[in-house]
Amino acid sequence: MYKNKVSQAVLLGMAMAATAFPSFAANVPDGVKLAEKQELVRGNGTEVESLDPQKVSGVPESNVIRDLLEGLVNQDGDGNLIGGVAKSWESEDNKTWIFHLREDAKWSNGDPVLASDFVYTWRRLADPKTGSPYASYLEMTTMKNAGDIILGKQSPEKLGVVAVDDHTLKVELEKPLPYFVAMTVHTSMKPVNQKVVEKYGDKWTSPDTYVGNGAFQLDKWVVNERIVLKPNTHYWDNEKTVLTQVSFLPIENQVAAMNRFLAGEIDMTYEMPNEHFKRLVKQHAESVKVTPYLCSYYYEFNTAKAPFNDERVRQALSYAIDRDVIAKFIVGKGETPAYNFTPLATNGLDVEMPDYAKLSQKERVAKAQALLEAAGYGKDKPLQFDLLYNTSENHKKIAVAIASMWKKSLGVTATLENQEWKSYLDSKRQGNFDVSRAGWCGDYNEASTFLGIMRDGHSQNYPKYANKQFDGQLDKALLAHTPAERAQAYKASEALLAKDMPIMPIYHYVNARLVNPKLGGYPVNNPEDNIFSKDLYIIAD
Incomplete structure (x- = not known):
């Protein structure tokens, strides 16, 4: 969802x-x-x-x-x-x-x-x-x-x-x-x-x-x-x-929601403003609720459009994101950096972290620079594209931070484009985007609720990802006779996503609200x- x-x-x-x-x-x-x-x-x-x-x-x-x-x-x-x-x-x-x-x-x-x-x-x-x-x-x-x-x-x-x-x-x-x-x-x-x-x-x-x-x-x-x-x-x-x-x-503005809560006008916020989290914990600890949440925050590529039909470009942009900075300092409510799509707390999941997750951020950036150069982009041909997100101060802060990382490490220019919720969903469904912010919350507690939306032809597969090997692993999971067999198929599915990179996992949520x-x-x-x-x-x- x-x-x-x-x-x-x-x-x-x-x-x-x-x-x-x-x-x-x-x-x-x-x-x-x-x-x-x-x-x-x-x-x-x-x-x-x-x-x-x-x-x-x-x-x-x-x-x-x-x-x-x-x-x-x-x-x-x-x-x-x-x-x-x-x-x-x-x-x-x-x-x-x-x-x-x-x-x-x-x-x-x-x-x-x-x-x-x-x-x-x-x-x-x-x-x-x-x-x-x-x-x-x-x-x-x-x-x-x-x-x-x-x-x-x-x-x-x-x-x-x-x-x-x-x-x-x-x-x-x-x-x-x-x-x-x-x-x-x-x-x-x-x-x-x-x-x-x-x-x-x-x-x-x-x-x-x-x-x-x-x-x-x-x-x-x-x-x-x-x-x-x-x-x-x-x-x-x-x-x-x-x-x-x-x-x-x-209420789309998290600060406005916070102020209305503190004024006694609402009893529960949808989210919390990231920059006020530490202060709220200190001053209103009795009102801050932070709970587990089966949700992943990620960016998705429109793989049907050049240059995002080139996995080297997709990998480069993903590697250049410093997920530790995003999770700890931009959102900072207990979220964890994500190098795989499915949250690690999901029932029956056994994931091996991809190779790029084991590198230092400096090493990831060096690898990203080489990949982007191999794809034909550099100082003489800088990569430019639009980054779509739905209207939200929290989403904007993350987009600004990631766009800055891309600019600094790769010379890439990402033009931020925000749309209100209905227009944003419509743009994604029609394929009218280059790179888009996305968040997916489990519809049930099993890995297929995440991995399944990346199957070729799925109505929520907005990146238009298509890999028969990936679909085959999901079929294996479905036919598995034991939890161990199912977990192995999901592990292979996550490995394919990490290689093909139709999406860039950024962090796994916690649910934080007042x-x-x-x-x-x-x-x-x-x-x-x-x-x-x-x-x-x-x-x-």
């Missing part, structure tokens, strides 16, 4: 027997007195692209949709899988999955949530007519015929999902996938109401027509100002929801940062 951006033993385990998983809601500890006013205000980074789960690809959108819509499963505060619309599920072979849905799950208009709603939604996700930026995610689940449907070779009705009856959903995969259930947590897999979508088309997401099945429903949406949610009284677990209102504010100390239920052990407002509550002074 694009970031503006967990310990789950089930991911790599054997097929599960039929088991009922308990619901998780805001269980207020004994002795905790609740505030009379239960209204939460969150900074959300930017104006959302949409509130249609099959039309979005970013973290800000998912933050809101997670409250409005509920998929088959949710996560608790530690990232463990728990029941959502599904009260239980089972598989004997990790290939055919049966989900048993709650009879009391309802849409916000009072209609029952049925197995057929998921069939409709997933067909819609795969249908090329929808144009979902996350269509390839369905192919990554190996759901039967998903790949052919996305390419227009088969009709959406051929997708491997059927409603056995109103409350039983059957899913058929082409290959065994032990972590399939975890993949259904993702935003793109959340159901939409067929009658509403077909009646209103793209306008179904307006407050007057939005019908969801989550713990909250859309009350107001003032573009570039705020999105306001109120409890969905038809939600099956509504009696445990404590908050009476949740507001999301599109949080009201009076906000109860805030999850500190979920590295995917999946926060459900139904689990939160405000404590009295």
